[in-house]
Amino acid sequence: MNEFAKALSISTSGMQAQSTRLRHLSENISNADTPGYRRKTIPFRTEFDAGGGVAKVEVGRMSLDQSELEQVYDPSHPLADDAGFFNGSNVDLLIELADAREAQRSYEANLKMFEQARQMSSSLMQLLRR
Helix, strand or coil: CCHHHHHHHHHHHHHHHHHHHHHHHHHHHHCCCCCCCCCEECCEEEEEECCCCEEEEEECCCEECCCCCCEEECCCCCCCCCCCEEECCCCCHHHHHHHHHHHHHHHHHHHHHHHHHHHHHHHHHHHHHC
16 A cells, blocks of 8 residues: 555544544534433544554444433423432533534544645656656
């Protein structure tokens, strides 16, 4: 595998990982008001591709955040107990939005790297044709 292909492979794996992260973040944001919803998290790990000789970003198994669920007081809610409380979600919108911005910027950085490697490869091919 040549160096351009390695660069494309690395940046592609980064874009795929951030895309998956953004999907989980959007699910968390959309379910922030769902009673009993637990925030989804995904870890990243480095996976070495022996065939290509590069280390790629891989997404680990999705897990649910086991932190305390918010106790919401609303005696009129159908899920409320005798004291008027029910379990809300453990999604903090501020954290989710900050994580989404970080994932978006990382995705954009990987995209720029991909475009740069593709452009360099194209320029090299044009030089070799002359």
